[in-house]
Amino acid sequence: MMLKPFLAALMIASPALADALRGTGDLGLVVEREAGSLLVVDRSERAALGRIEGLGDLSHASLVYSPDERFAYVFGRDGGLTKVDILTRQVVRRVVQAGNSIGGAISDDGRLVAVANYEPGGVKVFDAETLELVADVPMGSKTVGIADAPGSRFVVATWDTGEVWILDHSADPAQPAVTTLEGIGANPYDALLTGDGRHYIVGLFGEKGLTQVDLWQDPPKVTRFLPDYGKDQPDLPVYKMPHLQGWTLADGLFALPAVGLHQLLWVDADGLAEIGRTELAGQPVFALARPDQREVWVNFAPPDNDKLQVVDVLTHEVLDTLTPGKGVLHMEFAPRGREVWLSVRDENRVEIRDTRTREVLGEIEARAPSGIFFTDRAHRTGL
Template sequence: MKPLHLIFAAVAFVGGPALSETMATGDLGLVIERASGSVLLVDQSDRAALARIEGLGDLSHASLVYSPDQRFAFVFGRDGGLTKVDLVERRIAGRVVQAGNAIGGAISDDGALVAVSNYEPGGVRVFDADTLEMVADIPTGSKTIGLVDAPGRRFVFSLWDAGETWIADLSGEAPHITRIEGIGQNPYDALITANGRYYVAGLFGEDGLTALDLWAEMPEPTQVLAGYGRGEEPLPVYKMPHLEGWALTGTEFVLPAVGRHEVLWVDARDFTETARTATHGQPVFAMARPDGRQVWVNFAHPLNDTIQVIDTVTKQVVHELSPGPAVLHMEFTPRGHEVWVSVRDAGKIMIYDTRTFEKRGEIDAESPSGIFFTARAHRTGL
């Protein structure tokens, strides 16, 4: 399929009539409306909602990826639904309920395959991106988490129950699976670096993370930050941190600590701890502005009405915002001049200038959670 950057389409605006106009996809994004099973199509430059697309099932814990041409989104619902959304025609282009309980997915580097990781029945299922026909079923005997795409038509994921990471190579006629043991107790989420080299799994069952060098012939697990909470009583975890929105700032990762009121700084070259920054609450997302100069952090309940901004040179909190009740997600515009923030219980998307911290706009949304701009189509792991 050739890239489709500019096309003519009939478009239906929220609260307005359909009309015909020229449409580009690079400035668009989707917002998950978790309570209503819908997604909201938004325009970055206009800071506006364009359309609401309904009928996507249970989106209480949902994520999505984009096709390389930025026309289609593949939405992964909690109910096992895989929904293909056409951003140009503003409609559902296909939908399959492929499992009983799903936990995210990924798209291959060539855009041909979409993979979904499942809690029930476990394992990973892979689908043709054009037709949504299943092309591979990879049972694991475990809940699967941390599914990401890797170069070479590969998918990498971890097993909650078994403490393993699997690499599934789908470049041939049948999947070739590499199993790596000794990842650690209960991996709960994972990230892959932008160059596709390092896969890092966070551990819920123990303090620490595990890194794999995917450039190695046979990747060996490297323990990272083992025992970072040693000697401290862990706090109750009200919401699991997310690693997908990981922060890489220069030569350091910034990662949320499980059950701690702090973020951890890790040297990206040798995975040694370099610093810690105390935070307002338990971090959920620690996300870097695209230039790496700031890290924006939101927090778990009951302190989830606040965002803190950390300067990556001083590693100090330099600003604090209170957008409203239940801040769930943040998404930077591709060059980082603005950040969009979902405030679930206020029913709003708040938009802030990342230099002045002034609010630039807001958009009404129904229980908004994840925000996903189409620029993600060209980034590994997103």
């Protein structure tokens, strides 16, 4: 009979098959910015699986994931846009699309990848499959804070001209309908889109206060808020710009890193009124809500970048000050918040901590790690 050899072959083949097949839901990438490489990490194993090399200048690099969580699009400082396969750990495609880039986003249908460029200032949009150029939108300014809004839209702010641009690719990807909002404020340095895709919040470096754009309104409604923050005291030097991604709404509040003040600002998300401040150990860079939103975790600009502080969302008090090591550049929470992974740049390692006990659970060697990105980002708006 044919059946017996077939079954035998199947029995031999299946362990290999089980080995070869795997999901990507617990994988992630760690940017090794000086080496121009990415470390592929496995959250379940708390281990590195391998490395992807040859990505160019990864200063300030960030990345987004394809909807199937298999491919990542990496945005490098040298204008490089690189598509990598995290399963085979290979570069699939790479284009150098500008002289100097800051970040990017992927559309909600996964078909378009947009890159925000400093030089030449503007946004270029690429086909996610082929990395062929689909649309080029010059903006005459350095661009910051690009985010993906629902309906094949991208939203970005302009550093030099203080505008917000909305590109709507839904009708014709190659000819986006462009909405330009002027007078957003002086020198937007970063922005964030809330998880529902409604509110785009712009941080300003050139003046006090922030600006919110309500994308549900037509035309989008622009509101300035916290116009006085910081005016009552001298500014402290800012040795690293805060990042606004991850200003997650926690308990109806925004927890915002102040600029030029060693404070976390608590803002009521409905009325946009300040309701409190928390004194911190330094200039905050990231203020990230733990996924359950019970705590906000904060890291700092030099010279305080060896520390982390954990702040209680209900009381606004600092619960813990941790000292993971020199150059804590980034924090990434496991999707349900149980663990946090920290890049400790100057100690060439990623540290994994339990978010409740704060205990160190593991450590992974990495070359001067910066950003850490888990694949669950594929399914979150505005990252």
